[in-house]
Amino acid sequence: MMMQKRYIVSSDILTLDRVSDAGSKMLQGFVSPFAATVAERLDKAGFMLLEQAAVEEFALTPTAHSRSAEAAIRHCALAVVSDHLGQARVLSASSSLSAFKPSYGVLSRLGLVAVSASMDTIALLAPTVALCSEAMRVMVGSDEADATSVALDWPQEDDYLNERFNGKSIGVIREAIGGGESASSVRSAMEMLSQMGADVTEISLADYDKALGVAQAVVMAEFASAAGRYDGVKFGYRAPMAQTLEEIYCDSRAAFGLEAKKAILMGTLLESEKYYESHMLPIMRLRGKLACNLRALLKTCDALLTPVTSTFAETCLANLAGLPAVSVNWPGGSGLQFIGAFLSDARLLGMGAELERAKMRLAGGIL
Amino acid sequence: MKYEVVIGLEVHVELKTRSKIFCSCRNGFTNEPNIHCCPGCAGFPGTLPVLNREVMRLAARAGMALHCQINPVSRFERKHYFYPDLPESYQITQNETPLCVGGYVELETDEGVHRVRIHHIHVEEDAGKLLHVSDDTSLCDFNRVAVPLIEIVTEPDMRSSAHVAAFLEHIKSTMQYLDVSDCKMEEGSLRCDVNISVRVFGASEFGVRTEMKNINSFKAAVRAVQYESKRHIDMLENGKTVKRETRRWDDVKGMSFAMRTKEMANDYRYFPEPNVPLVVMSEAELKDIRQSLVELAPERKARFIASYGLSAYDAGLLSQERPLADFFEDTLKYFNQPKTVANWILSDILRLMKERGALIQNGCITSEKLASLLTLVDDGVINITVGKSLLEEIFGTELDPAQLVKERGLAQISDEGALSQMVRDIIAANPAVVQDYKNGKEKALTFFVGQVMKQSKGKANPKVVNALVLQALSEA
Numbered sequence: 001m002m003m004q005k006r007y008i009v010s011s012d013i014l015t016l017d018r019v020s021d022a023g024s025k026m027l028q029g030f031v032s033p034f035a036a037t038v039a040e041r042l043d044k045a046g047f048m049l050l051e052q053a054a055v056e057e058f059a060l061t062p063t064a065h066s067r068s069a070e071a072a073i074r075h076c077a078l079a080v081v082s083d084h085l086g087q088a089r090v091l092s093a094s095s096s097l098s099a100f101k102p103s104y105g106v107l108s109r110l111g112l113v114a115v116s117a118s119m120d121t122i123a124l125l126a127p128t129v130a131l132c133s134e135a136m137r138v139m140v141g142s143d144e145a146d147a148t149s150v151a152l153d154w155p156q157e158d159d160y161l162n163e164r165f166n167g168k169s170i171g172v173i174r175e176a177i178g179g180g181e182s183a184s185s186v187r188s189a190m191e192m193l194s195q196m197g198a199d200v201t202e203i204s205l206a207d208y209d210k211a212l213g214v215a216q217a218v219v220m221a222e223f224a225s226a227a228g229r230y231d232g233v234k235f236g237y238r239a240p241m242a243q244t245l246e247e248i249y250c251d252s253r254a255a256f257g258l259e260a261k262k263a264i265l266m267g268t269l270l271e272s273e274k275y276y277e278s279h280m281l282p283i284m285r286l287r288g289k290l291a292c293n294l295r296a297l298l299k300t301c302d303a304l305l306t307p308v309t310s311t312f313a314e315t316c317l318a319n320l321a322g323l324p325a326v327s328v329n330w331p332g333g334s335g336l337q338f339i340g341a342f343l344s345d346a347r348l349l350g351m352g353a354e355l356e357r358a359k360m361r362l363a364g365g366i367l
Numbered sequence: 368m369k370y371e372v373v374i375g376l377e378v379h380v381e382l383k384t385r386s387k388i389f390c391s392c393r394n395g396f397t398n399e400p401n402i403h404c405c406p407g408c409a410g411f412p413g414t415l416p417v418l419n420r421e422v423m424r425l426a427a428r429a430g431m432a433l434h435c436q437i438n439p440v441s442r443f444e445r446k447h448y449f450y451p452d453l454p455e456s457y458q459i460t461q462n463e464t465p466l467c468v469g470g471y472v473e474l475e476t477d478e479g480v481h482r483v484r485i486h487h488i489h490v491e492e493d494a495g496k497l498l499h500v501s502d503d504t505s506l507c508d509f510n511r512v513a514v515p516l517i518e519i520v521t522e523p524d525m526r527s528s529a530h531v532a533a534f535l536e537h538i539k540s541t542m543q544y545l546d547v548s549d550c551k552m553e554e555g556s557l558r559c560d561v562n563i564s565v566r567v568f569g570a571s572e573f574g575v576r577t578e579m580k581n582i583n584s585f586k587a588a589v590r591a592v593q594y595e596s597k598r599h600i601d602m603l604e605n606g607k608t609v610k611r612e613t614r615r616w617d618d619v620k621g622m623s624f625a626m627r628t629k630e631m632a633n634d635y636r637y638f639p640e641p642n643v644p645l646v647v648m649s650e651a652e653l654k655d656i657r658q659s660l661v662e663l664a665p666e667r668k669a670r671f672i673a674s675y676g677l678s679a680y681d682a683g684l685l686s687q688e689r690p691l692a693d694f695f696e697d698t699l700k701y702f703n704q705p706k707t708v709a710n711w712i713l714s715d716i717l718r719l720m721k722e723r724g725a726l727i728q729n730g731c732i733t734s735e736k737l738a739s740l741l742t743l744v745d746d747g748v749i750n751i752t753v754g755k756s757l758l759e760e761i762f763g764t765e766l767d768p769a770q771l772v773k774e775r776g777l778a779q780i781s782d783e784g785a786l787s788q789m790v791r792d793i794i795a796a797n798p799a800v801v802q803d804y805k806n807g808k809e810k811a812l813t814f815f816v817g818q819v820m821k822q823s824k825g826k827a828n829p830k831v832v833n834a835l836v837l838q839a840l841s842e843a
Contacts, residue, residue: 001820014413022412033406083369113412117641147417222641225445228456229410233507244504249449271636272445280638 005047006077007135010055010068013080014111015039022113023055023064025255026230036078036111037146038122038139042098045138047251050075055082055255058223059116060246062090062310069125071333078131081125084116084219086315087310091125091310093335097354100124100132100325101315104322105150107136108143116222119215119319127328128351129287130161136345163350165198165358170338171301175208176314182307185332189305192358203297203304206316215316217270217283223268227260244344291321298323298341303351308335326352329358368604369568372596373576374531375523376562378538378650379516380548381493381556382622388515388780389416389459389643400498401506408513410454417757418443422515422676423466423646425476427656430665432541433485441466443640451507452495465489466646468667469778472521474533483534483833484522491516498822513554523562528592535585542663544689548699552584559588564609565599574599575609579616581624587618595623609795619626645701655791667692675705684713691730701738711741715755719762731763742766748772750779752828781828786819789827790835793818794843801843812836 009015012022014032042047053068065081069091072079079097081088084199089097101123102288108261112122117280122139124132142151170193194200205211221346232238239251256264270280294317297304306314308327318325324345327337336355340348387394390407407414418438422801427437432692441464445457472483493514498506519538523530539550539557550557564576578632579595582588594616599609614623641725662670665770671692691712698708716732725731739759746752749772757768757777772778780786793815815836820829 010684020413027412030412032411035412110415111413112464123723145417146415148415148642221638225447225457225636225638228449229412229454231449231451231456233451234410234454245451268636270639273634273636276638 004077005045005134006075007042007047008050008051008068008071008075008077008079009036009039009061009080011052011083012055012059012082012113013039014113014315014360015049015052018052019238020113021051021178022258023057023059024230024236024260025251026227026236027113029103030236032111034111035345036122037108039108041139041141042080047078047135050077051157053079057260058227059087059265060115060219060259060263062087062312064126065091072097072125072127078135079125080135082112082115082125083121083319084119084133084332085086085174085312085319086325087152087213088123088125089308089315089325089335089337092327092329093310096329097125097127097266098129098132098329098352099327099335100125100129100136100349100352101325102136102317103139103150103152103324103342104319105146105148106152106324106343106345107139108146108149110143110361111143114195114226116141116219117226118222119219120245121319123231129157129328129349129356130158131157132326133161133346133349134351140345150342150343152345155362160350163347165193165197165351167199167300168197168303168351169199169201169302170305171201171203171297172183172305173205173208173314173317175195176306178223178307178309179200181332182309182334185334185336186307186328189330189336190286192362193305196358201239201306203300203301205290205297206293207286207290211320211367212288212311212313212316214283214290215312215320218287218320220263221270221280222267224264224271226289226354227256227264230256243287248312266281278326287320290317294321294323294339296343297338302340303348304339306337306339325357326350328352328355330359370600370603371568371570372526372592372598372626373523373564373566373573374527374592375563375576376519376521376525376531376534377562378519378521378535378558379558380429380519380538380542380550381494382422382515382517383548383556384419384421384425385548386417386419387513388422388490389513391419394514394515396508396556400506401510403510404512408454409509410456410512416459418642418643418646419469419515419739420452422490423648425515425545425654426466426488426517427648427653428545428660429519429542429547430488431544431657431660433467433470433472433519435467435468435470435485435488435489437466437648437653439650439653440464441646443490443646444637445640445642446635447723448635450494451505452512454509454512458492458494459640459643461489466517466715467713472534472537474530474537476529476533481524481526482529483530486520486522488517488519491518500758509676523564523576528589528596530533531561531584531592532589535588535830537679540687540689544661544663555827561588561591561595563592563595563599565603566595574603577609577611577612577623578613580613580626581615581617583618583806587616590618590621591616591623594621594805598623630706654818662693664689675699677709681709681713684717685709690726694727694734697734698738698741702741702745704741707741708737708743711737715758716762719759723763725763732758732761736761736768743768743772747781747828747830748778750827752825753777753779767789777826778829779824779826781831783831785830786823786827787835787839789822790815790825790839792834793822793834794839801840804840805843815840 049298068079092099107122142149221243242248325339327335330336368605447457465487467488495509543549563577563640564574566574587705646688668686
């Protein structure tokens with residue numbers, strides 16, 4: 001199947017000659033002197049940049065990449081977006097798109113406007129998983145400009161996309177199943193996977209109920225730090241009437257939107273002397289525990305399965321632990337997410353592709 | 368009441384790596400603003416720090432030379448505050464895990480050896496510079512942002528301004544010797560903050576300390592310590608308490624002033640830098656660095672005394688700065704008379720360097736040329752007066768002494784035949800002076816020698832002339 005090599009990029013990923021303002025007044029009119037590594041690699045491989053889609057300020061909310069999603073559907077093309085809590089995957093719950101977040105470090109973060117350095121990744125939204133994987137092939141590879149980037153050899157042939165569920169073991173995170181529509185989506189999927197020959201078991205993730213809080217705390221603390229550079233001094237917005245240094249700082253930074261301000265205030269508080277030991281350190285330890293537990297679970301099964309709702313509750317896990325995750329829209333109004341072991345990106349995309357095929361067969365009444 | 372002054376220092380040393388610590392901008396002193404910058408060090412969005420490994424190697428070398436323990440695993444952290452010379456509004460530094468811990472420096476003082484312990488040395492990036500052009504306008508220069516620094520923090524072991532001066536000299540000499548830094552306070556590659564308090568002699572507790580900033584020379588450091596200790600003592604003697612604060616030293620006025628603390632938030636919100644992985648220095652790497660440690664000034668001085676028979680004073684002067692010490696020993700390779708070479712360097716070359724503002728390391732004279740000149744004198748081809756005047760001429764130029772001697776026919780006349788005729792002529796022309804000599808006036812000898820030198824236009828070999836005159840006078 002010939003894929004047309006075209007892509008959209010969200011405006012928090014830097015390109016040349018276009019305004020990359022990350023949806024923020026603080027970066028109004030900002031044109032970057034360099035392009036993101038991933039964009040350069042796509043361009044070099046013959047992908048055509050169609051448009052830079054608007055994003056909600058610093059992509060802090062679940063609906064942040066709605067414009068990128070719309071453009072991806074409209075153009076039937078790939079969208080390259082930011083993801084620190086699951087921003088790409090949550091959109092696969094409410095649209096027809098599939099989404100993929102790679103392992104942390106697999107895609108260079110150079111040129112990604114930083115929100116939360118240890119949670120940030122470049123992620124993909126596309127009509128099919130296959131289109132995501134084609135882009136991955138040209139974008140992977142360590143980048144000496146990103147010290148956290150890792151080398152990952154991508155399979156030469158495409159047959160990794162022909163994954164089958166027969167003989168695979170899938171662990172379903174019990175605490176994530178929830179209730180209502182998402183629960184029934186998951187249960188129907190579990191049934192289907194079993195029929196396809198997978199060994200499906202419910203497993204428990206300790207502290208699941210705290211994961212979203214932990215993830216949000218980490219993001220806020222790191223964002224408060226990353227956002228310090230938006231100070232009205234060097235680029236972007238400076239309050240026009242500001243005279244003194246204090247006015248330049250305070251009046252300019254008053255232009256942050258509400259979500260950004262909340263994040264900066266909370267993040268600053270969490271990192272402050274008063275609350276660091278009592279709040280932030282326990283949060284960081286809990287993150288470590290969750291990440292360890294997830295990785296341990298992934299030693300016992302090929303992938304973990306969760307629903308994807310309209311919040312970051314299920315998607316934040318992959319960001320907390322730096323793991324790859326793929327999600328596909330599923331009948332019932334939610335999405336389905338596979339989380340894989342670190343650096344199992346290609347194989348996980350294969351499982352996502354098979355899930356897409358299963359969905360099509362279901363829709364056509366075949367199994 | 369007798370008071371004791373207690374001083375600790377925080378010394379910042381700029382490392383002379385080719386590139387900055389977290390980006391590949393050039394690390395070098397310049398007067399043109401904002402030319403050594405890139406989106407990375409200017410705090411642009413979407414940029415990432417990549418550690419320049421050479422920074423850690425130089426820092427470890429410095430730490431080893433100061434007898435520190437090197438932590439094989441260390442981590443960078445972010446220190447947050449807002450100021451226009453800090454583009455990212457955080458400085459990447461080391462807080463909980465500095466690269467080097469422990470260590471000491473031994474100072475030679477009049478009272479003997481005084482040890483100053485080092486608490487730790489950590490690696491960090493520098494901030495930019497602000498130029499205040501008027502009351503309401505300041506300009507930012509980001510050239511200095513992300514220049515690699517080590518911060519050497521001492522224990523409060525110094526007790527006088529003399530200790531402070533000696534410590535700073537020692538650091539400067541050591542860092543230059545190791546090729547770690549130029550340590551030029553006037554260029555900002557060495558900076559010093561002083562922490563000072565006083566207490567009654569014999570007291571076990573420390574007094575309240577003040578921190579002094581804006582110290583821009585070794586002399587200023589000495590003056591600041593003298594002023595501030597007196598200020599503390601005066602306050603205590605008048606029943607007042609010293610306020611714990613940061614003060615700005617004004618070297619022109621010779622006073623310190625309390626700084627407004629408004630721009631400095633005290634809560635730096637340290638947390639680990641997520642973009643820079645843990646820095647791990649392997650056993651092999653550390654071993655390599657240890658082996659690259661060169662002999663430092665004190666050891667070199669001792670060796671100059673032992674191997675070359677130089678006086679302590681001369682050895683000290685020659686070994687204090689590495690380029691000069693290297694120049695001295697390089698010259699010996701071609702002309703192996705240590706005392707002669709030492710004399711020429713200490714009396715003439717140092718003077719010429721000062722007069723003409725030249726530095727040995729900028730090649731004002733090569734060791735081969737000096738050796739060549741000294742050989743010409745030693746072989747008797749030219750006399751020492753001609754030698755010294757040639758030195759003045761070739762210093763700071765491309766001229767070659769042997770060439771000049773040839774071109775100008777400067778070779779001295781040593782031929783006894785030619786000279787003895789001159790001697791006989793002078794003696795014959797001055798019978799009265801001959802008589803003076805015979806009457807015991809020894810100085811008459813110099814008159815004759817001088818006359819022959821004059822007659823030969825300075826080219827006669829004075830030793831030969833001296834001998835000939837003596838002989839002629841004894842026969843007269």
